[in-house]
Amino acid sequence: MHHELADDAALYVVGALTGADKSAFEAHLSQCAVCMAEVREFAPVVEALAAAMPNATPEARVRRTLMARLSADSSI
Numbered sequence: 001m002h003h004e005l006a007d008d009a010a011l012y013v014v015g016a017l018t019g020a021d022k023s024a025f026e027a028h029l030s031q032c033a034v035c036m037a038e039v040r041e042f043a044p045v046v047e048a049l050a051a052a053m054p055n056a057t058p059e060a061r062v063r064r065t066l067m068a069r070l071s072a073d074s075s076i
């Protein structure tokens with residue numbers, strides 16, 4: 001794992017972080033180039049997934065797909 005909060009970046013992009021978790025991550029994001037890069041990297045992925053599933057809400061299904069991609073990318 002290259003960064004302990006990297007998983008949170010994916011969750012943040014899909015809107016899965018809420019309340020205190022979201023606030024904490026946003027605070028961290030403003031100071032962390034690694035997480036900012038993660039968010040920028042995931043944003044187009046989320047948009048592509050949303051476009052592929054226009055009637056689906058970005059919840060468990062998207063999160064699973066995204067987390068699978070994260071796992072595949074964990075060697076970075």
Ligand SMILES: [Zn+2]
Nearest residue numbers: 005032034035
């Ligand atoms: Zn970070």
